[in-house]
Amino acid sequence: MQMDITSFAPALATEREIAESYEVSTAAFSADFPGRPVPSRAAFTEQLRMSASLLGSQRFWVARVRGRIVGMATLTLPDHENLQLTITDVRVAPENRRQGIGTALLRATLPDSRAAGRPVVTGQGLKVGGDGEKWASALGFAKVQEFVLQDLTVPDVDPELWRVSAPDGFRAEKWTGAAPDALVAGYARARTAIMDAPTGESSLQFPDWTVERVRQHEADLRERGEEQRIVVAVHESTSTVVGLTEMVISPERPTVGYQQETAVLPAFRGHGLGRFVKARQMQWLTAERPEIDWVATNTAADNSHMIRVNHQVGYRTNATVADVEAHVDALAAR
Numbered sequence: 001m002q003m004d005i006t007s008f009a010p011a012l013a014t015e016r017e018i019a020e021s022y023e024v025s026t027a028a029f030s031a032d033f034p035g036r037p038v039p040s041r042a043a044f045t046e047q048l049r050m051s052a053s054l055l056g057s058q059r060f061w062v063a064r065v066r067g068r069i070v071g072m073a074t075l076t077l078p079d080h081e082n083l084q085l086t087i088t089d090v091r092v093a094p095e096n097r098r099q100g101i102g103t104a105l106l107r108a109t110l111p112d113s114r115a116a117g118r119p120v121v122t123g124q125g126l127k128v129g130g131d132g133e134k135w136a137s138a139l140g141f142a143k144v145q146e147f148v149l150q151d152l153t154v155p156d157v158d159p160e161l162w163r164v165s166a167p168d169g170f171r172a173e174k175w176t177g178a179a180p181d182a183l184v185a186g187y188a189r190a191r192t193a194i195m196d197a198p199t200g201e202s203s204l205q206f207p208d209w210t211v212e213r214v215r216q217h218e219a220d221l222r223e224r225g226e227e228q229r230i231v232v233a234v235h236e237s238t239s240t241v242v243g244l245t246e247m248v249i250s251p252e253r254p255t256v257g258y259q260q261e262t263a264v265l266p267a268f269r270g271h272g273l274g275r276f277v278k279a280r281q282m283q284w285l286t287a288e289r290p291e292i293d294w295v296a297t298n299t300a301a302d303n304s305h306m307i308r309v310n311h312q313v314g315y316r317t318n319a320t321v322a323d324v325e326a327h328v329d330a331l332a333a334r
């Protein structure tokens, strides 16, 4: 079989190339996660042409067989933290697998990983038991952490689950886009509590949540047109922010909410604050964004407390995925 691997510049791509990339990307995703929403073609195109995710800049390669795109590799170079690693995503259309295409695409990315000074190649969100996990294992990647994917289908959930009263001595505050100046320092401090989330053997580092890093994150989201909705728990007697939860709505999928970080400062755990802020977040989201019918999150598979809280507010656990890592030299040597 004759296959060509070339680097791919979305800004210069033809409509046909974009359409073929979209088909490959969504077919590979849907084979692993049937029923989970995929971006529209317009949203996919816009994202591709931006050539950057929230984490950093992106480079692309495609595999063609008889002139048609059948596989795609995306290399993301995180630019705030995690400067030692790449996030490498390889997808091959289901009907073109087991012909060496995925491996050839991965190999094409390695010189750029090395040139960018990134010895660690990571793969994220590989379905456990799926082709991607088997492929990664055959290539020498190590599994470093497992996550569960949890979804909340808004019309199926009784809103009573979100009627959770404030634990004694605490109240909720909320905002969209930019933390109020009066709360931002406490909010940044509360976000550092995410460092206690289990991370397995993963090299990925959470941001060091200073006020500056919070403002940078807010600016990055704004620049991409993403809406960030924050609910915090405030300890009333000291006016301290002690916990938070973050929801992001992307313009690519305006009917989907992405439940991101949730954290409670160690001294305030065990009061039901995690459930309280998540429940308030859902009440607020559904009141202001009735078009959102689906909310998705992922949680470390061994974070049984957060998984239970998610079930209490209506999430169901759907799949288990894995993050993998390998050294760039080990991959190149194979």
Ligand SMILES: CC(C)(COP(=O)(O)OP(=O)(O)OC[C@H]1O[C@@H](n2cnc3c(N)ncnc32)[C@H](O)[C@@H]1OP(=O)(O)O)[C@@H](O)C(=O)NCCC(=O)NCCS
Binding pocket: 028, 029, 032, 088, 089, 090, 091, 092, 093, 096, 097, 098, 099, 100, 101, 102, 103, 104, 123, 124, 126, 127, 130, 131, 132, 133, 134, 135, 136, 138, 139
């Ligand atoms: C992972 C993926 C890109 C692999 O593409 P591919 O073109 O089929 O991979 P290759 O043909 O290069 O596979 C190389 C080797 O990996 C192993 N392998 C790949 N798929 C496998 C499977 N389903 N079961 C067992 N081993 C497998 C085999 O050893 C294979 O060599 P062989 O066919 O000679 O036995 C493809 O399955 C895919 O798109 N999956 C969904 C996305 C994903 O999970 N990507 C993971 C990386 S981010």
